[in-house]
Amino acid sequence: VKVGGRQSYRFFTPSMNERAAARRRIEAELRQAMARNQLSLFYQPKVDATDGRIVGAEVLLRWYGPDGTERYPPEQFIAVAEDVGLIVPVGAWVLREACRQGDVWHQQEMGVPIAVNVSPLQFQHASFLAELEAVLADCSLDPALLELELTERTVMAGGDATIALLQRIKRCGVRLSLDDFGTGYCSLSYLKHFPVDALKIDRAFVRDVETDANTAAITQAIIAMARSLGKTVVAEGVENEAQAEYLRAAGCEQLQGFLYGAPMDANAFGKLLTEQHLL
Numbered sequence: 001v002k003v004g005g006r007q008s009y010r011f012f013t014p015s016m017n018e019r020a021a022a023r024r025r026i027e028a029e030l031r032q033a034m035a036r037n038q039l040s041l042f043y044q045p046k047v048d049a050t051d052g053r054i055v056g057a058e059v060l061l062r063w064y065g066p067d068g069t070e071r072y073p074p075e076q077f078i079a080v081a082e083d084v085g086l087i088v089p090v091g092a093w094v095l096r097e098a099c100r101q102g103d104v105w106h107q108q109e110m111g112v113p114i115a116v117n118v119s120p121l122q123f124q125h126a127s128f129l130a131e132l133e134a135v136l137a138d139c140s141l142d143p144a145l146l147e148l149e150l151t152e153r154t155v156m157a158g159g160d161a162t163i164a165l166l167q168r169i170k171r172c173g174v175r176l177s178l179d180d181f182g183t184g185y186c187s188l189s190y191l192k193h194f195p196v197d198a199l200k201i202d203r204a205f206v207r208d209v210e211t212d213a214n215t216a217a218i219t220q221a222i223i224a225m226a227r228s229l230g231k232t233v234v235a236e237g238v239e240n241e242a243q244a245e246y247l248r249a250a251g252c253e254q255l256q257g258f259l260y261g262a263p264m265d266a267n268a269f270g271k272l273l274t275e276q277h278l279l
């Protein structure tokens, strides 16, 4: 920041103060929002690449104010929650609420695996496994209908204890997937040690897959390798038919993105499940 001398130091100071103030404001508001039950979960379909059937959903956290408008975008308030440690209670709430809702659909015999994002801090927190076991014990959801999405960063940061923890989580019967695959530090050779069921190819690859030869080559290699290791491959951020067609031809099994449905509230997703169930 100070490379430009005093001038740039003076230039950056106010904006840094403003950012710190904004973070403190978001933190205080977030505590209130939790207490007032103003956080909610949206669901985005994952579809079978060959027949378009809904084969799962990703749970995405939302924060709407009492006036019905979005209070802060998820990237922004989740980053603050991670910084100040609030992601631990927030994440525990997300897990519990996702399982409650997943259980409702499961009871109606239209359950699909519900995937919950887990932050690094939440995953590394000493209470995570106990929390997961408690949530599963408190509902009748089939654990196979719960999936945890962990980023490469999360699993790589945990060190030696990580694989043991992943194995204990697997023993609960839940599914595990590696999120944002290809963007992090996860060398392909590590992958065989991780007891994960699925890989999610990051949106950055999907965006350019049919227009950039290098992206296409990397994406094909990821899909081929994942499949040879017996992992399900999911592509995220699929926005057009050309991308879908390319990924399908390359052997990607599940697709997720605006082409198939934006994240929607539980009512809207339940309607989609009902329609599919009646077909």
Ligand code: C2E
Residues within 6 Å of the ligand: 044, 059, 060, 061, 074, 075, 078, 091, 094, 117, 118, 119, 179, 180, 203, 236, 237, 238, 239, 256, 257, 258, 259, 263
């Ligand atoms: P992510 O896990 O990579 O989630 C996918 C993001 O891509 C979501 O953004 C989703 O709305 C967006 N998306 C889906 N399809 C498309 C598409 O076709 N095109 C484009 N451009 N975007 C698409 P969202 O909901 O804003 O969430 C952003 C990030 O916030 C997530 O990235 C995840 O890292 C984090 N997040 C969201 N909910 C939770 C949560 O409950 N817990 C934790 N720990 N993190 C969460």
Ligand code: CA
Residues within 6 Å of the ligand: 058, 117, 149, 179
């Ligand atoms: Ca995710």
Ligand code: CA
Residues within 6 Å of the ligand: 179, 180, 200, 202, 236
């Ligand atoms: Ca992702």
Ligand code: CA
Residues within 6 Å of the ligand: 180
């Ligand atoms: Ca992401």
